[in-house]
Amino acid sequence: MLKAIADERHRLNIRQELSGLGCFKDDRIVFWTWMFSTYFMEKWAPRQDDMLFYVRRKLSYVGADSTEGKKVEVEVYRRDSKKLPGLGDPDIDWEESVYLNLILQKLDYVVTCAVCTRSDAGDIHIHKKKSQQVFASPSKHPMDSKGEESKMSYPNIFFMIDNFEEVFSDMTVGEGEMVCVELVASDKSTTFQGNSCEVCEEKNMEFEVS
Structure with missing residues (x-):
């Protein structure tokens, strides 16, 4: 898991150096939702803990200068809950969610x-x-x-x-x-x-x- 994260960061750095641009948001969501699903929901999921932690960023305000403020919340669900956020939910910070579950469970x-x-x-x-x-x-x-x-x-x-x-x-x-x-x-x-x-x-x- 740590090697996959390191490889993704290396790929991002190379792409930015070559093009001067970052990866598209959808491209990054695909990787981080795959990591979340594979290591916390499927075969590599920790067996001793059935809790899943999601970092959600909600729009809390729009300032006079059109800047947006985000409120960060942590949501906790059981792995078999019917209320789990869908993979790819744009309000979930999937990268942060992977890191948080790694720290808490791995x-x-x-x-x-x-x-x-x-x-x-x-x-x-x-x-x-x-x-x-x-x-x-x-x-x-x-x-x-x-x-x-x-x-x-x-x-x-x-x-x-x-x-x-x-x-x-x-x-x-x-x-x-x-x-x-x-x-x-x-x-x-x-x-x-x-x-x-x-x-x-x-x-x-x-x-x-x-």
């Missing part, structure tokens, strides 16, 4: 929190660390309330840790110490892996978790 995520110190030479020494599997979500729970209500956060993706206090209760930070947080994403076959690391050097900090 990758595994592990977050690692570590208490560290930094030496005078700049090297980081880990004193304690814990890892926890997390799941990507296009919505989040408000941190200022205890309710179950969630708010759509797309295009920001959140990784919730529902049992944060239980898992990381003994991860205390002392004077001169810092917390490093690493998120590792890998595909189901572990042939691809990427990571993001954040270092927090302040003792008093907040994590957006629930």
